[in-house]
Amino acid sequence: MTIHSLNLKTKLGYASAEIGITAVQLFTQIYLLKYYTETIGLIPSLAGIALAISVVWDAVSDPLMGSISDRTKSKMGRRRPYILFGGIFLSLSILLLFSPPEITSQLGKFLYLLTTYLLVNTAMTIISVPHIALGGELSFERNERTSIFGWRLFFSNIGMLVGMIIPAAILQSLGDETSKENIISSRIGASEIVSGVIVFTSVLTFLVTKGKDNILSKEEGQPSFFVSLYSVFKNKVFLILLVAFVVAGIGRTFNTAIALYYYQYRLGLKESDVILNIMLPFFLILICSIPFWVWMAKRFGKKIPAFSGIFLLGLLTIIAYPLFPYGEIRPPLLVAFLGGIFGGSILIMDSILTDVVDYDELKTGQKREGLYFGFWKMGIKFSQAFGIALSGFLLDLIGFDANLFIQSEEVGFSLAMIFGPGVGFFFIIGSLIFLFLFPLTDDKHKRIQRVLLKRRKK
Numbered sequence: 001m002t003i004h005s006l007n008l009k010t011k012l013g014y015a016s017a018e019i020g021i022t023a024v025q026l027f028t029q030i031y032l033l034k035y036y037t038e039t040i041g042l043i044p045s046l047a048g049i050a051l052a053i054s055v056v057w058d059a060v061s062d063p064l065m066g067s068i069s070d071r072t073k074s075k076m077g078r079r080r081p082y083i084l085f086g087g088i089f090l091s092l093s094i095l096l097l098f099s100p101p102e103i104t105s106q107l108g109k110f111l112y113l114l115t116t117y118l119l120v121n122t123a124m125t126i127i128s129v130p131h132i133a134l135g136g137e138l139s140f141e142r143n144e145r146t147s148i149f150g151w152r153l154f155f156s157n158i159g160m161l162v163g164m165i166i167p168a169a170i171l172q173s174l175g176d177e178t179s180k181e182n183i184i185s186s187r188i189g190a191s192e193i194v195s196g197v198i199v200f201t202s203v204l205t206f207l208v209t210k211g212k213d214n215i216l217s218k219e220e221g222q223p224s225f226f227v228s229l230y231s232v233f234k235n236k237v238f239l240i241l242l243v244a245f246v247v248a249g250i251g252r253t254f255n256t257a258i259a260l261y262y263y264q265y266r267l268g269l270k271e272s273d274v275i276l277n278i279m280l281p282f283f284l285i286l287i288c289s290i291p292f293w294v295w296m297a298k299r300f301g302k303k304i305p306a307f308s309g310i311f312l313l314g315l316l317t318i319i320a321y322p323l324f325p326y327g328e329i330r331p332p333l334l335v336a337f338l339g340g341i342f343g344g345s346i347l348i349m350d351s352i353l354t355d356v357v358d359y360d361e362l363k364t365g366q367k368r369e370g371l372y373f374g375f376w377k378m379g380i381k382f383s384q385a386f387g388i389a390l391s392g393f394l395l396d397l398i399g400f401d402a403n404l405f406i407q408s409e410e411v412g413f414s415l416a417m418i419f420g421p422g423v424g425f426f427f428i429i430g431s432l433i434f435l436f437l438f439p440l441t442d443d444k445h446k447r448i449q450r451v452l453l454k455r456r457k458k
Helices: 008-015 017-039 044-072 080-097 108-135 142-173 182-209 224-234 236-263 271-302 303-323 330-364 369-397 411-436 442-457
Strands: none
Touching: 008 080, 008 182, 008 411, 017 044, 017 080, 017 108, 017 142, 017 182, 017 236, 044 108, 044 369, 044 411, 080 108, 080 182, 080 224, 080 369, 108 142, 108 330, 108 369, 142 182, 142 271, 142 442, 182 271, 224 236, 224 303, 224 330, 224 442, 236 271, 236 303, 236 330, 236 369, 236 411, 303 330, 303 411, 330 369, 330 442, 369 442
């Protein structure tokens, strides 16, 4: 771990793997549920169960993967081997997920989705947990960490653009966007492109971060996994941060899982119009907002900017989405602009987690970035599992019929309430938990770092 500033090449090289990781995440979050329910023909509740089981497995395996990488001793480092081989595994599994064979029974479709999505999420754990942990230990300086995770979010949003735009662009180029054959071709083609992106970016990160991956010395042994697990659950500072992030994460999953349903069946917009004219501007604005939030964290500390961004995003979501008129694209575009600005504040949360890891090192004397980031990823996955499963059941509950091109007004209104107040509620509650219960201030963290620096000089 270094205290001096990292060069730009290292920051960019480290963060580039996030393109492939996030491309898979957004590709599956936006398109997978709709693809299997409307095109493959799996009923929404079964699709939601399959996705939720897979994500829960992914979540449970994250802390274990973090602990494994913490203990790894190899010439390539603790984290880098998993970034390389996990990327290759992920690239193969995403191809299988979007290329199901002809299956007639609901059980067969359910089992194929469950099996292939389990593979995708296992591979995601292998690459993503060591990758985010590596970012937490590249530098000890608090503002430098914010910069590192700012670049990580920057490339994450490029990945979002890849996972979001490519499927829609391919479908649009094929002509009829309602044709089942065209939809299947577009999803398979997109999975092939995303697969190539994953391999390229994971290899690039592996090469550029050579020599930056800390290797444990013999005297730096780690306690057993279950002892470490127990100590994490005793860390109330971490648990409060995790709960706040998980609650907000449920809202984020609702947003991505229901988005295409809402825009098509509530507002009457085509998929390509939604992706290119609403979601694309949202993520471009989010990317552009990153330097602003990095500056805000340096100028005002991390806590208030992080709270403000998430709270305002929730408030905007609750008010705006139920009010949009049918067939109009300009009102949601305006809200996408504002939402992109507020959404950029999420980068500060990852940076705050590195501060919590310092707090843990102060209390235990152990460096356990992998374990903590594993739990962090686990929290994200649990929020995704809950949000995805609930989305599938809610679609059945409100009377959504995948065989109908036009849904009833009641279904459209229900989608608006889920996509607006339903999503925004979780953003606001998560932000309030963080504001009022999270005890680690910037001043406290600076004092912790001074103590740790004195320890390391001895």
